[in-house]
Amino acid sequence: xxxxxxxxxxxxxxxxxxxxxxxxxxxxxxxxxxxxxxxxxxxxxxxxxxxxxxxxxxxxxxxxxxxxxxxxxxxxxxxxxxxxxxxxxxxxxxxxxxxxxxxxxxxxxxxxxxxxxxxxxxxxxxxxxxxxxxxxxxxxxxxxxxxxxxxxxxxxxxxxxxxxxxxxxxxxxxxxxxxxxxxxxxxxxxxxxxxxxxxxxxxxxxxxxxxxxxxxxxxxxxxxxxxxxxxxxxxxxxxxxxxxxxxxxxxxxxxxxxxxxxxxxxxxxxxxxxxxxxxxxxxxxxxxxxxxxxxxxxxxxxxxxxxxxxxxxxxxxxxxxxxxxxxxxxxxxxxxxxxxxxxxxxxxxxxxxxxxxxxxxxxxxxxxxxxxxxxxxxxxxxxxxxxxxxxxxxxxxxxxxxxxxxxxxxxxxxxxxxxxxxxxxxxxxxxxxxxxxxxxxxxxxxxxxxxxxxxxxxxxxxxxxxxxxxxxxxxxxxxxxxxxxxxxxxxxxxxxxxxxxxxxxxxxxxxxxxxxxxxxxxxxxxxxxxxxxxxxxxxxxxxxxxxxxxxxxxxxxxxxxxxxxxxxxxxxxxxxxxxxxxxxxxxxxxxxxxxxxxxxxxxxxxxxxxxxxxxxxxxxxxxxxxxxxxxxxxxxxxxxxxxxxxxxxxxxxxxxxxxxxxxxxxxxxxxxxxxxxxxxxxxxxxxxxxxxxxxxxxxxxxxxxxxxxxxxxxxxxxxxxxxxxxxxxxxxxxxxxxxxxxxxxxxxxxxxxxxxxxxxxxxxxxxxxxxxxxxxxxxxxxxxxxxxxxxxxxxxxxxxxxxxxxxxxxxxxxxxxxxxxxxxxxxxxxxxxxxxxxxxxxxxxxxxxxxxxxxxxxxxxxxxxxxxxxxxxxxxxxxxxxxxxxxxxxxxxxxxxxxxxxxxxxxxxxxxxxxxxxxxxxxx
Amino acid sequence: xxxxxxxxxxxxxxxxxxxxxxxxxxxxxxxxxxxxxxxxxxxxxxxxxxxxxxxxxxxxxxxxxxxx
Numbered sequence: 001x002x003x004x005x006x007x008x009x010x011x012x013x014x015x016x017x018x019x020x021x022x023x024x025x026x027x028x029x030x031x032x033x034x035x036x037x038x039x040x041x042x043x044x045x046x047x048x049x050x051x052x053x054x055x056x057x058x059x060x061x062x063x064x065x066x067x068x069x070x071x072x073x074x075x076x077x078x079x080x081x082x083x084x085x086x087x088x089x090x091x092x093x094x095x096x097x098x099x100x101x102x103x104x105x106x107x108x109x110x111x112x113x114x115x116x117x118x119x120x121x122x123x124x125x126x127x128x129x130x131x132x133x134x135x136x137x138x139x140x141x142x143x144x145x146x147x148x149x150x151x152x153x154x155x156x157x158x159x160x161x162x163x164x165x166x167x168x169x170x171x172x173x174x175x176x177x178x179x180x181x182x183x184x185x186x187x188x189x190x191x192x193x194x195x196x197x198x199x200x201x202x203x204x205x206x207x208x209x210x211x212x213x214x215x216x217x218x219x220x221x222x223x224x225x226x227x228x229x230x231x232x233x234x235x236x237x238x239x240x241x242x243x244x245x246x247x248x249x250x251x252x253x254x255x256x257x258x259x260x261x262x263x264x265x266x267x268x269x270x271x272x273x274x275x276x277x278x279x280x281x282x283x284x285x286x287x288x289x290x291x292x293x294x295x296x297x298x299x300x301x302x303x304x305x306x307x308x309x310x311x312x313x314x315x316x317x318x319x320x321x322x323x324x325x326x327x328x329x330x331x332x333x334x335x336x337x338x339x340x341x342x343x344x345x346x347x348x349x350x351x352x353x354x355x356x357x358x359x360x361x362x363x364x365x366x367x368x369x370x371x372x373x374x375x376x377x378x379x380x381x382x383x384x385x386x387x388x389x390x391x392x393x394x395x396x397x398x399x400x401x402x403x404x405x406x407x408x409x410x411x412x413x414x415x416x417x418x419x420x421x422x423x424x425x426x427x428x429x430x431x432x433x434x435x436x437x438x439x440x441x442x443x444x445x446x447x448x449x450x451x452x453x454x455x456x457x458x459x460x461x462x463x464x465x466x467x468x469x470x471x472x473x474x475x476x477x478x479x480x481x482x483x484x485x486x487x488x489x490x491x492x493x494x495x496x497x498x499x500x501x502x503x504x505x506x507x508x509x510x511x512x513x514x515x516x517x518x519x520x521x522x523x524x525x526x527x528x529x530x531x532x533x534x535x536x537x538x539x540x541x542x543x544x545x546x547x548x549x550x551x552x553x554x555x556x557x558x559x560x561x562x563x564x565x566x567x568x569x570x571x572x573x574x575x576x577x578x579x580x581x582x583x584x585x586x587x588x589x590x591x592x593x594x595x596x597x598x599x600x601x602x603x604x605x606x607x608x609x610x611x612x613x614x615x616x617x618x619x620x621x622x623x624x625x626x627x628x629x630x631x632x633x634x635x636x637x638x639x640x641x642x643x644x645x646x647x648x649x650x651x652x653x654x655x656x657x658x659x660x661x662x663x664x665x666x667x668x669x670x671x672x673x674x675x676x677x678x679x680x681x682x683x684x685x686x687x688x689x690x691x692x693x694x695x696x697x698x699x700x701x702x703x704x705x706x707x708x709x710x711x712x713x714x715x716x717x718x719x720x721x722x723x724x725x726x727x728x729x730x731x732x733x734x735x736x737x738x739x740x741x742x743x744x745x746x747x748x749x750x751x752x753x754x755x756x757x758x759x760x761x762x763x764x765x766x767x768x769x770x771x772x773x774x775x776x777x778x779x780x781x782x783x784x785x786x787x788x789x790x791x792x793x794x795x796x797x798x799x800x801x802x803x804x805x806x807x808x809x810x811x812x813x814x815x816x817x818x819x820x821x822x823x824x825x826x827x828x829x830x831x832x833x834x835x836x837x838x839x840x841x842x843x844x845x846x847x848x849x850x851x852x853x854x855x856x857x858x859x860x861x862x863x864x865x866x867x868x869x870x871x872x873x874x875x876x877x878x879x880x881x882x883x884x885x886x887x888x889x890x891x892x893x894x895x896x897x898x899x900x901x902x903x904x905x906x907x908x909x910x911x912x913x914x915x916x917x918x919x920x921x922x923x924x
Numbered sequence: 925x926x927x928x929x930x931x932x933x934x935x936x937x938x939x940x941x942x943x944x945x946x947x948x949x950x951x952x953x954x955x956x957x958x959x960x961x962x963x964x965x966x967x968x969x970x971x972x973x974x975x976x977x978x979x980x981x982x983x984x985x986x987x988x989x990x991x992x
Contacts, residue, residue, distance in 0.1 A: 070970060074946050077974060081939035081981055084932040227962025243964055252948035259947070290935065291982040298974050305967060 004147050007343065011143075014206075014344050015178060015351070018199045022182055025198030036197045037281045039288035045197045045275050046289060047204035047296045049076065049266060051353035052138035053131075053424040054300065055207055055346050056323045062308035063322035066242045071255050072424075073301050075262030077294035086267070087276060087286050089442060093545045094277045098615035102273040102434060103364040108619035109441035109542050110449035111534040117368030117620050119453065120434060123460050124270050125361060125403070126468075127430025130423040132357060132407035133414065135350040136175075140168035142327050142346045146339060152328050154321055172408040175354050176401050183359035184396050193359065197279050200356060203348035208300055210345025214326050215303020217338060218310040222329070226306060233309045236316075243309070257508035261425065264432040271353065274360035354404070362399035367618030370395050375624055388573045392616060414475055425507050426467050433459035433514060436522045445539040451526030459518030462498075466510040470495045562601040562630035567609045570629050574616045583612055606630055688857060695738055695873070699731040706731075741874040745857070748881040755885070759794040760802060762835055762906075766826060769806035776814045782822035792830060793908050801882045805890075808875040809839040809902050816843035816900075834888070834905045842899040851892055855880050879904075927988060934984045938977060945973045 028035045036042070054072075061069035090105070099105045103124065107117030144155040144167060182196045223229045233239040266272055280286065311325030320328050327346070330338040371392075436459070437452035472478045496506050498513050531539065571580040584596045587608055593599055606626065613622035706724045710716065716724075747753040770784060777784050813824045827838040846854065857877050876890075883890040883904045894900035944950060954969040 067967065067970065074942075074970075074974065077977060078939055078942045078946070081935040081942065081977075084928075084935045084985075230959070230962050230964060243967075250951070252951070255951075256947060287985055290985055291978050294974075294978050294981070298971070298978060302971070 007143065007146055007340065010340060010344060011347060014347060015174075018202065018351070019178075019181070021202050022195030022199040025195035026185065027195075029194035034194055034281060036194050036201070036279075039285040039292065041198065041201045042280065042285035043289040043292035043296065044201035044204040045279070046272070046293045047208070047300075048200050048271055048275055048352045048356050049269070050204070050207065050297070050300055050349060051131075051424075052135050052346055052350045055211060055349040056138055056142070056326055057424060058301065058304045059308045059311065059325045060321070060323035062304050063242075063312055063325065066250065067305070068250055068254065068258075069304060070301065071258035072262045073297040075259040076266040077297055078259070079263040079266060080290050080294050083286055083290050086439075086442070088283060089545060090267075090277050091280050091283055091286060093442070093542050095280075096545060096611075097541065097619060098611045100278060100367055100615060100618055101360055101364040102268065102270055102438070103368040104614070104618045104620075105273070105277075106434065106437050106441065106452065107368060108614075109538055110437070110447070110452045111532060111538055112620045112623045113449050113453075114368070114372040114620045114624075116437075116449060116452055116456070117364075117618065118372065119456055119460075121361075121364040121368045123430060123433060123456065124364060125406075127427050128270060128357060128361060129403065129406050130410055130414070131427040132354055132403065133411035134423050135354050136168050136172050136404075136407055136411050138323075139171050139347055139350040140166075141324070142343050143167055143171075145324055145327055146331070146343050149331055149336070149339065150334055152315075152320060152331055154319075154324070166412070168411055169408060172404045175351060176358075176404040178351070179355045179358050179400050179404070180397050182355055183362070183400065184393050192279050192281070194279075196355065196359065197275070200275065200352050203352040204296070206348040207345045207352075208296065210341050210348075211300055211326070212303065213338060214330060214342055215307060217333075217335065218329055219303060219306045222310060222314075222333060223306075229306050229309050229313075232313055236313070239309060239312060242312075243305075251505065253503075253508050254505050257505075257511050258425070261428045261432055261507065261511060264435045265428040268431040268434045268438060269357075269428075270360035270364065270431070271356040274356055274363075278360075354407075358400045358403050361403050362396045365399040365403075366392060366395040367621060370399070371617050371621045372624070375621060389576055389616070392574065413477075423471075426471060429463055429467055429507060429510055429514065430460070432511065433463060433518055436515075436519045440522060440526075441539070441542055443543060445536075445543050446526055446531070447522065447539070448526045448529060448531045448535055450529060451522045451524070454525040455518045455520075455522030458521040459514045462514040462517045463510060466495050466498060466513055467506065470506065562606050564596075564599055564601045564605070566629040567601060567606070567626070568596075570625060571609055571613060574613060574625075580612075601630075691857065691873075692742055696735065699735045699738070703728050703731045703735075738874075741878065745874055745878055745881070748878060748885070755798045755801070757796050757798055760797050760799045761794055762792050762802070762828060762837065763788055765799065765802045765806060766828065766837070769803055769810055770826070772803075772807060773810045773814065776811060777824070780814060780817070780819045780822065782814050782817055782819065782824060785823065785825045787825065787827045789828060789830070792828060792835065795835060795886075795906055796909055797886050797906065805879040805882050805904065806837075806839075808879045812875065812902070813839055813841040813843070813900075817841050818843070830908065834907050836903060836905045838901050838903045840899060840901040845896040845898050846892060846894040846900050847896050851894060854892070855890075931984060931988045935981060938980050938984065941980075942973070942977045945977075946970065 025035050036045070058069045058072075093099065094105065097108055099108060103117045103120035106120050107113050110116050141155045145153070182199065183193060185195070219225060219229065223232070230243065233243055267276075276286075276289075307325055307329065308322065311320070311322060311329055314329060314332055315325075327339060327342050330342060433456060436455050437447065440447045441452070469478060473480050496509060498509070501509065501513075504512065568577075568580060568584065571583075575583075581596065584599065587605070588594070588596055588599055591599075599605060610619075610622050610626045613625055616622075617625065706728050710721060710724055744753070766786070766788065770786070774784075776782075810824070810826075814822070817824065821842075823842050825838075825840045827840070829836050855876050857874060880890045883906065886906050888904055888906040890902070890904040892900055892902050951966065951970075954966045959965060960968045
């Protein structure tokens with residue numbers, strides 16, 4: 001038996017634990033060691049999205065619409081993928097401008113407009129208060145149900161009991177006290193609420209564990225797993241239809257519009273903005289939350305259908321409200337502890353939502369509604385108060401209490417009525433109206449204040465008429481006549497069939513008309529007038545937040561005169577003198593100024609002061625406050641445009657500069673490469689010179705030596721003299737040949753060689769070359785074989801040059817083969833547009849390393865120090881030059897020990913390129 | 925192209941993929957009598973796509989340094 005006192009005790013113990021966590025979190029934050037600075041806490045705290053409406057309500061929705069509850073969670077999952085671009089941008093904008101709430105965000109974007117901030121606040125309060133009422137109802141109902149344990153009794157209608165017996169009132173009061181303690185503990189109103197975030201993360205964990213516990217109990221404790229539950233459901237006709245087992249799909253129109261609606265809600269609900277943007281510690285946490293948060297949603301939804309089906313099987317006939325299955329199923333199976341745990345889980349879902357939502361709303365009410373009004377009342381003399389931070393906290397606390405009171409009143413009035421049951425979606429549809437102004441403002445510079453106002457008003461009015469008023473009518477507070485016959489009896493104005501549009505459910509219907517009106521007015525009115533200077537400036541700050549700018553703070557849209565002695569006291573009144581001093585010292589350090597006294601009150605400082613103040617009172621009020629102590633010369637639109645132009649010129653200029661420097665780098669790299677090449681060529685020239693002189697010196701030395709011997713020894717025999725003279729002659733010949741070749745080479749390389757091109761028959765060239773070198777072969781007893789075709793197509797070339805190539809190859813071959821055993825084979829073939837000649841020998845072959853080197857000047861195969869060089873070392877390079885001059889190739893294939901084959905190709909004249917047969921025919 | 929921009933684009937791709945998979949008419953393909961382990965096909969399909977999307981997003985984000 002669960003005593004009421006046990007439940008209350010456990011509830012307070014839980015709330016106490018929450019408070020302890022929050023207290024610890026704040027302490028750690030003060031000490032600079034934040035416990036919430038990790039992406040897991042961030043993602044968990046985002047799960048404040050899942051309220052009691054999820055915790056109890058999902059099962060209720062599933063029991064009436066099957067999988068129709070899922071879009072509410074699929075939407076956020078999908079939109080999370082866009083956070084990389086969208087949420088990161090919101091966070092960056094909000095940090096740069098010290099945005100305190102979604103109302104502040106929209107107001108700031110459209111020229112720091114009081115009116116817009118106020119309107120957003122009013123819409124948010126009207127839209128969200130019923131949602132808070134729902135939380136109160138859920139908590140108090142679950143308490144009453146648990147109190148009757150083990151009997152399962154549905155709670156009485158709330159309005160039948162006297163107010164002092166209504167547990168909801170006490171729940172509301174406790175929550176108000178709690179939120180005030182949580183959310184406004186700090187005297188300074190600007191800091192983030194680290195303790196609160198830690199507590200919310202803990203609450204998210206609690207509700208997930210509690211819900212999963214029930215899910216596991218129902219699925220595996222009561223039934224034998226998922227399959228078993230669905231098997232049993234199949235036997236009940238109504239359940240078969242519900243689960244789509246009869247082949248009917250979900251209502252797709254509704255499915256798509258709920259997905260879209262929840263996509264907007266996850267970004268635009270005041271509590272989500274508070275947690276995801278205002279309380280964000282580090283942008284990197286957003287990146288991880290993109291998949292962590294959807295994972296949480298997936299986990300908390302796995303057991304919804306099994307619980308719903310289990311509940312419908314256990315409590316047929318609707319005696320028990322499906323919204324309470326999560327709690328009543330464990331109770332029906334006498335699981336006392338589990339039921340208590342479920343209640344605590346529901347409590348955490350409810351309190352989490354109420355705490356964050358009321359903190360967010362109270363900030364909006366204070367900064368965007370009450371403070372602007374108070375500041376306008378000159379008779380209050382707020383401008384002269386020495387410390388306003390107490391007043392700010394007072395307003396916020398009052399707002400928290402008032403919001404919860406309103407929530408309670410709404411609950412009391414609405415009771416079990418329809419207006420409460422469908423409220424989750426009605427709330428979503430209300431905040432969805434912020435969408436066009438919010439996202440439009442982030443990505444489109446053209447949106448104006450008037451456009452945003454018109455869009456919001458139109459959307460809100462349509463929402464009120466098509467969704468809120470009908471819900472009132474269904475609750476019996478309004479005559480139902482206008483539902484049936486339209487306003488003033490005009491058929492076209494039926495709230496659920498506006499202008500005769502039928503075939504949609506009410507949410508889709510409302511979403512369509514309100515978005516049409518909202519977006520239409522926003523764009524239409526925005527385009528109809530030029531934006532003001534301030535709007536243009538703010539638009540740039542928001543839309544281009546990621547653009548790198550030249551200065552630290554981007555373009556400055558302020559001009560005027562200010563005195564630091566005026567600014568500091570103003571800030572001090574809202575933030576406390578101590579905090580202002582340390583903030584200013586920080587600012588001074590960044591700019592390299594030693595003391596606060598030396599700061600110059602320029603545009604940057606005024607902007608900094610205004611942003612600092614915006615963190616406490618919102619951007620619109622901050623602007624008014626700062627304007628009251630500085631003398632601002634208003635900038636005209638043209639001037640703002642000039643500043644923007646200038647900024648974009650600076651950007652363009654810097655881009656150009658970057659490009660130039662890239663080009664410069666490229667050019668200098670090319671220059672380095674060219675220089676390198678030049679050095680290489682220089683080195684090659686030096687090598688060439690030293691090779692040439694070396695080659696010249698060898699014959700010269702022997703000529704000189706033998707000449708001296710002849711000169712000194714007059715009595716030398718004739719035979720000896722003849723011998724020496726023949727050596728001298730041979731060496732002189734070699735010298736002449738060398739000089740000729742060097743000259744030849746130089747001519748070829750410089751392109752000054754003379755080419756006497758005629759039609760040449762390559763066979764004749766080969767025959768002639770063989771004839772000239774015949775003596776060499778005979779001297780060494782080397783066999784020469786030829787494998788030549790009967791005829792060859794003529795080629796256009798210098799006959800003498802080709803003979804030079806052939807002679808060189810043949811003399812090389814005979815030079816390197818062994819006497820008596822050597823064989824040299826000359827082959828010729830043609831085809832494929834070219835003529836090919838091979839000269840093969842069976843000499844020692846050429847090492848792979850040498851195969852390229854031998855085509856360099858003065859390089860010869862083999863070790864030149866040990867082997868006496870044979871030839872000048874210019875033959876092959878010259879041959880290659882000649883062959884390449886005619887567009888051919890000269891190369892060598894060889895394996896050491898297996899001989900070498902020098903081959904060259906020459907292109908044939910066009911007429912002879914077809915095929916050997918055709919060529920032969922032409923030749924004949 | 926910078927890596928962050930590329931990651932963002934991949935995520936937009938995941939978003940579009942999810943929108944297509946979890947909507948009419950693809951959902952209608954799974955509205956059948958058939959079951960997987962006794963669980964209605966549509967239920968299994970939605971949760972599998974959901975889980976796969978999360979894995980995809982996690983992979984895109986957590987492996988973004990290596991996938992250049």
